[in-house]
Amino acid sequence: MAEHMMPDIPNRVPAPSGARFVPEVTAADWDRFVEGAPGGRHVQLSTWAALKARDGWVAKRVGLARNGELVAGAQLLYRTLPVLGRIGYVPHGPLLSDLDRGPADQTVWAIVQEATDLGIRHLTVQPPPAGRLIEDSLRSFHFGPGEAVAPTATVLVDLTSDEEVLANMAPRTRYNARLGERRGLTFSEGQAGDLPLFHSLLRGTAARQGFNPPSLDYFRRMWDLFALRDEVRLFMVCREEEPVSAMLAIRCGDTVTNKMAVWSGDHGRDRPNEFLHWQVMRWAIAHGHTVYDFEGIPRAVADAVLAGSELPEKYSSSVASFKLGFGGRVVLAPEAMAWSPNRLLGSAYRLATSNPRGRKLARQVLNRLRTGRTPA
Secondary structure (H helix, E strand, O other): HHHHHOOOOOHHHHHHOOOOEEEOOHHHHHHHEEEEEEOOHHHHHHHHHHHHHHHOEEEEEEEEEOOOEEEEEEEEEEEOOOOOOEEEEEEEOOOOOOOOOHHHHHHHHHHHHHHHHHOOEEEEOOOOOOHHHHHHHHHHHOEEEEOOOOOEEEEEOOOOOHHHHHHOOHHHHHHHHHHHOOOEEEEEEEEEHHHHHHHHHHHHHHHHHOOOOEEEEEEHHHHHHHHHHOEEEEEEEEEEEEHHHHEEEEEEOOOOEEEEEEEEOOHHHHHHHHHHHHHHHHHHHOOOOOOEEOOOOOOHHHHHHHHOOOOOHHHHHHHHHHHHHHOOEEEEOOOOEEEOOOOOHHHHHHHHHHHHHHHHHHHHHHHHHHOOOOOO
């Protein structure tokens, strides 16, 4: 029983003036909030929680409301494991409509309180890109370094117009993006029936890049859930009816996210991958979206770009450098932070992850727990 006390947690933080705590936020209210909040991404939508529910994750949403409208909140996902007990995580949250320390502190307090009430033994919070205030609040509630549960760096392309997006690309990328059409590549939207084809391209991509892909059933579940709110698209690039590359994309508010882009490995001289991303950007502009998210680049790459340095050698010709060629903004999110109500467990975790080998092992274990897949 003692481990579920909160000896290191301050007393409840008063709600900001005019705001009230909402312990149970409806899915509809929550999704509207996520779609309009700075840094809101699809992994905080109720649809994502429904997808994770198939793997045993349960969602708990808490928030702060002012004048009947949510101004802050988080979607916490948790599950029970043999021996270890309950673990939980918050991907790209909590979210704040106003970047103010008061709502940040109150929301972090609410997350910790819920985690304690639920008997969660280890909690990881990954703030969104607009989350520096949240990072400060997490530290004040005795969170320590954790392992990432969502990308901490990405490339965002501002979708103003076709002409401006092209103008911001690196010259070689701009040339390659337009080459495909001259080489006879065609771009189209796919349907649910095309998911097996998408998955076959994914398996080829995974074999070349050395990772274990999610199952076809996973993508079918994703499609079925996100299609209910028209939040998912499958895009295909073909050469003379031969599928060459494809992308599963998720819509959330003003953003279209490249959830998974795949390539057969053939017809590389026609530059099908640049053509694919460029055509999806054009589609997004035509449908009123203003941001294209490549969903993730290595933190080392982002740090080098923001410092004005050359990329680390191993990234000089990589997927990350490919993404940078499209001329988007490199955006950082705060690093993940972890908390445990048990001081001994928290200390053991910090000790275990204090060296590169321990951090790698923790990352693999947490990835396995979240996704059900073993790293390659």
